[in-house]
Amino acid sequence: MTVSWGLIGASTIARQFMIGAIRAQPDGEIAAVMSSSPERAAAYARENRIPAAVSTLDELLGSDIDAVYISTTNELHLEQALAAIEAGKHVLCEKPLALTSADARKIVAAARAAGVVLGTNHHLRNAGSHRAMREAIAASRIGRPIAARVFHSVYLPENLQGWRITRPDAGGGVVLDITVHDADTLRFVLGDDPVEISAFTQSAGMAAGGLEDGAMCLWRFASGVIAQSHEGFTTRFAGTGFEVHGSEGSLIARDVMTQKPVGSVLLRTAKGEEELSFDREDLYARSLRQFHAAIRGEGQPSATGEDGVWSLTSAEAALQSARSGKAVAIDPKLGSAG
Ligand code: NDP
Numbered sequence: 001m002t003v004s005w006g007l008i009g010a011s012t013i014a015r016q017f018m019i020g021a022i023r024a025q026p027d028g029e030i031a032a033v034m035s036s037s038p039e040r041a042a043a044y045a046r047e048n049r050i051p052a053a054v055s056t057l058d059e060l061l062g063s064d065i066d067a068v069y070i071s072t073t074n075e076l077h078l079e080q081a082l083a084a085i086e087a088g089k090h091v092l093c094e095k096p097l098a099l100t101s102a103d104a105r106k107i108v109a110a111a112r113a114a115g116v117v118l119g120t121n122h123h124l125r126n127a128g129s130h131r132a133m134r135e136a137i138a139a140s141r142i143g144r145p146i147a148a149r150v151f152h153s154v155y156l157p158e159n160l161q162g163w164r165i166t167r168p169d170a171g172g173g174v175v176l177d178i179t180v181h182d183a184d185t186l187r188f189v190l191g192d193d194p195v196e197i198s199a200f201t202q203s204a205g206m207a208a209g210g211l212e213d214g215a216m217c218l219w220r221f222a223s224g225v226i227a228q229s230h231e232g233f234t235t236r237f238a239g240t241g242f243e244v245h246g247s248e249g250s251l252i253a254r255d256v257m258t259q260k261p262v263g264s265v266l267l268r269t270a271k272g273e274e275e276l277s278f279d280r281e282d283l284y285a286r287s288l289r290q291f292h293a294a295i296r297g298e299g300q301p302s303a304t305g306e307d308g309v310w311s312l313t314s315a316e317a318a319l320q321s322a323r324s325g326k327a328v329a330i331d332p333k334l335g336s337a338g
Pocket residue numbers: 008009010011012013014034035036037040041070071072073074094095096121122123160162177259
């Protein structure tokens with residue numbers, strides 16, 4: 001069975017990664033793209049060899065597609081996801097699922113009631129590097145995990161210096177952009193859930209309108225692990241990394257908080273140092289492969305709707321902490337409270 005996709009949003013991420021990832025599936029095809037502008041829809045369809053271009057959601061959802069990929073600006077995800085679910089389409093939605101965790105929970109509940117597959121496009125779970133770290137931790141290769149550090153402060157490319165740094169109403173800011181990914185990656189790699197967060201944010205010269213372009217977060221996990229994460233848009237030369245330190249060893253990964261299947265993971269123990277090998281499959285292609293399997297009834301998307309609720313609840317709590325100056329509890333059933 002072919003999975004026929006409709007793209008909601010004539011976006012950069014679809015053009016750079018997701019169109020190719022769908023087409024990399026033997027059973028994947030893209031039937032149509034929707035943009036709010038008919039001209040942009042037509043141009044995008046032409047440039048990306050997509051058969052149909054539409055400019056309303058009704059037109060897209062009324063067509064013969066099985067699934068939608070939503071990559072519009074963040075304030076539009078809720079309405080578009082709910083409409084797609086109501087039309088019986090499977091939904092792969094970009095992060096954050098919505099602007100608030102309460103709205104994200106609505107999407108999850110609607111998908112469950114409708115019996116459609118819902119995934120959150122947290123790509124980093126699909127990285128061989130992160131999966132190798134998760135497996136090493138699960139196999140007790142570092143003993144009992146004690147602490148983690150995520151370095152995910154980058155330089156926002158000039159072509160993306162738009163709504164992310166100017167539009168609070170569109171869900172701009174580095175926390176909804178990158179801290180959500182760090183929340184998901186920490187949960188996935190540690191196999192643990194965060195219970196509390198404390199955050200400082202800053203505006204270091206790029207973001208406007210009261211938005212933050214840098215964040216440092218301190219996390220406490222259910223097992224007692226503590227973590228720190230740094231997200232930013234303005235650090236040109238920082239490089240990325242991820243470390244997990246345990247009672248019997250440390251995992252030290254470099255250049256792994258990225259969209260590409262690159263980087264390295266070093267395991268350091270009393271026995272010495274070992275470079276872990278891992279697969280270099282395209283992160284987004286793997287996400288799509290698992291999503292297609294979930295449609296066939298085989299397993300779940302690599303990041304589910306519930307995972308998207310967790311990451312958004314965490315980001316929401318980080319923003320609340322930055323405003324209040326206090327640590328905030330993370331509870332995905334309730335949203336943040338603190
Ligand atoms: P873009 O800014 O490229 O696209 C978002 C929307 O902006 C599009 O849907 C489009 O609206 C509009 N738009 C795009 N280009 C133009 C233009 N030239 N003129 C006017 N409007 C334009 O966003 P991104 O691709 O960077 O991000 C989209 C979503 O994907 C966000 O939710 C983001 O958080 C997420 N994302 C996820 C990543 C991941 O790895 N998981 C990585 C990057 C982004 P319209 O459709 O109406 O034409």
